[in-house]
Amino acid sequence: MITRYPLQTGSNLATLNFISLPSFKGTILLVTYLFRFYLSLKHKIPMLSIRNIVKQYAGHRALSDVSLEVESGQIFGLLGPNGAGKTSLIRIINQITAPDSGEIWFNGEKLNQSHIERIGYMPEERGLYKKMEIGEQMIYLARLKGLSRAEARKRLKYWFEKLEIQDWWSKKVEELSKGMQQKAQFVATVLHNPDLIILDEPFSGFDPVNADVIKDEILELNRKGATILFSTHRMESVEELCNSIALIHQSHKILDGTIKDIRNSYRNDTFLIEYTGPQLILDGSEPFELLEEITDENHIIRIRLNGHTSNQVLQYLLPKVQITRLQEVIPSMHEVFINKVNQIN
C-alpha cells in the first residue's frame, strides 16, 4: 500500500526555489510543506473525507447527513439498494452537483475545481459520442481532464496495447459492440492517471471475461497507488475486491468499516460440521443448538453454540462420529446486506 502525502509539484518547485534563491514566499511554502508533511505522518490523511452531506431534491431526500472516510490506497465499496443515494453521493464527489450542506475533503484539501483532474469517473449510465473515432474521442476526454494531446496519445497507445485493442483506434464507437464500448470507457476513465477512481456499477454490462479483465486492471491500478471507490449491489465483487465498505439505505449511511470487522461483528456463533459414519442421534444433552441438517453422501450440520465453545462441541462429538470438517460460519456481505436492510425496513 502506498501512502500518499499531499506533496504537489507546485510546492516542490517552490522548495527548490527557496534553496537556490531565498525568498519570503519560498520560506512560507517550505514551512507549510514541512508542517503538512509532519501532519501526514502523524495522522494519515484520508483520500476522501465526506462530512455530514445532505442533499435534498424536490420530491425526496437523497442523502441525509452522510459521513464517511475513504483511506488512501483503499478499494472502497459503496453499497446499497437501487435508489439509496449512491449515485447522488458520487455526483457530489465529482462536483457534478453540490450538496445542500456538508463538506468534502480531498486529500487534506477542501474539494474544489482543481481536483477534477485527479479524479477519474465512470458513471453507471455510460456512453460515448457514437460518430466519433475511438482514438480521437479518448484523447478528447483525456484533454478535458487536463492532459496534453501528446501525453494523451502516448498513454492511450499504452492502454490499447495492454488491452490488445490497437485496431480500434480509428473505429467509430457505433461500430463497436456494447462490451467493447465499456472497455473503451474504462480506458477513458483512467487515462489521465487519477489518484481517485470512482466507478459506478463498473461490472454491469460486462461479459464475465471482460469483467475479469477490468477487475484485474482495477487491482493493478490500486497496487500502483490509486484509491478506488466503487458502487455496486453485487456482493461477490465486494468481498473479492474491497477493503472497506459503506452501506447506504434510504439516504442514510447505515453501516461502514472494513469488510473483516463488519463480517466479524455479524458472527453469531454458527458453525458447520461435516462428518462420516452413522447419523448422529441427538438426545438434548448436546452443547449446541441444531439449526439445519443436510444428509447426502456426508452428513453436514449447521449449529449454534449458545455460550459453549467449539472445543466442547468437539469433545461431545468425537466419540460418536468421524469429523471431517469444522468451520465457523461468518456471514457473507450478502447476508449482512440483506440482514441490515431488512432490519431497517
Place this chain on the structure above:
Amino acid sequence: MNKVLLIIQREYLSRVKKKSFVVMTLAVPGLILAMYGIIALIYLKSNEINSKHIVRVHDESGIFQGKFHDKKRLVFINADQPIPQSKADLKKNHDDFLLIISNRFPQPNAVQLLSENKPNFNIIDNIKDQMNQIATANSMVEAGIDTAKLNAIRSEVSVNAKQITDKGVEDSNVDATYFAGVAGAILIYISLFIYGSQVMRGVIEEKTTRIIEVIISSVKPFQLMLGKIIGVGMVGLTQFVLWIILSTGVTYIAGGFLMKDHGPAKTEQSVLNKPGISLSAGNAPAAPPSPALGFYNSLQTIHYGYILSCFLFYFITGFLLYSALFAAVGSAVDSETETQQFMFPITMPLLFTYLLSFAFLINNPDSSLAFWLSVIPFTAPVAMMVRVPFGVPDWQLALSATLMIIGFLFTTWVASRIYRVGILMYGKKTSYKELAKWFFYKE
C-alpha cells in the same frame, strides 16, 4: 477557458468534417450557377425567337390591309393568292404564319392565326396589340375623331425613383431592395433554425448517449453549453463565408461570361430603362426585354457590404440568443420527438415575424410595427433584415443591437440554469412547471 476552447474545437471539427456540410456548402454556389445557367438559356432562347417570321395577311374585312408595321422579328405581307395556296405554302416554311381576317370582323372568331409550329406567346400578343390599335383607330375615324390630335394629347408618364441620401441623390432600385429585404429575412430565419436545432440535436445526442455525465465530471455544464453554441455558430459562419466567397466567384465568372458573349444585353437594358416604352405604332422596334438580365443588373445597386455586416451581426447575436434556448430545450427532453411542446413558444416570435415580413413589413419598412419588431430581440433578426436594405436610422440600429446583446446574455443565463439540471434528468416527461423549478435550483 482552455476547456471551452477544446469543446469548441471538437464541436466545430466534427461538424465541418461531415459530408452534409460539404454538400450544403457547395449546393448554394451550385444553385447560383444554375440561376446563371437559366439566365443564359433564356437569353439564347430569345435569340432563337428573334429569327424572322413572315406573316401573310388575308384581310377580307379591308380594315387592316397594309396597316401592320413590321417588327424586328415580324414581317407582314399581304397575301395575294387564294387561302388554300397559302395554307400549302405554310407547310414549306415552318416559321411562317397565316393571318386570316374574315369579313365578319368585329364579330367573335373572325380572326385566325395559322402556323406549322406552335406560335410564341409574344408574337400572338404583338399581333393582337397591333390589331387592337388599328381597329380602335379605324373606329375613331368612323366616329369622326381626329386620331392625329388624339395622339398628340396622349401623355406618357413614367416614374423615376430616386433616393435622397447623405451622398446626394442616388438611383434606387425598389425591386432590388425588395429582393434584398426578402432574401435577408428568409436567410436569417432559415439559418437560425438550422443552426439552432443543430445545437439542440447535439445536446440531445449527449444526453441519449449518456456521455454527458462523463463530460460534466470534467467541465462545468455552462462551459459545455457555451462551447457547443460557439462551435456550432462558427460552423454557420464558416458556411456563410464559404458561400459568399464561392458565390462571388461564381457570379464574377458567370457574369463576365454572360456579358462578353452577349454584348447587346447592355444596350437592350438601356432601351428598357428609357421611360415610356410601349408597343404603340410609330415607336422604334424594340427588342423583347429579357427580365432575367434586368434583374441581374438591378442586383448590383444593393449595398452588399452594409447588408452583409448587418446580416452577420444579427446572425451571430440571434443565433446566440436562440441557440441557448434550443440548448435548454434539448436538455429537458430525452428524444427529439419530445421537443415539440417546448419548440412552439420559442419559434413563435420567429415564425410570426417571418410571415409578417412578407405580408406587411416589406411594404411598410418604416411603420411603427416594423420599428418595434426590429428592436425586440426575439423578432429583431428577421425584422431588421427586412428593413436594412431600405435604410434604417442609425439610432434604431444601435438600439436594436444593444438590445440584441442584452437579450442573448439574458437567454443564455436563463438557459444555462435549466440546462445544468436538465442534462442529468432521465425518463421523466418534463413540464413547464418542472423547468421553472429547475431554474430556481440552487446548484
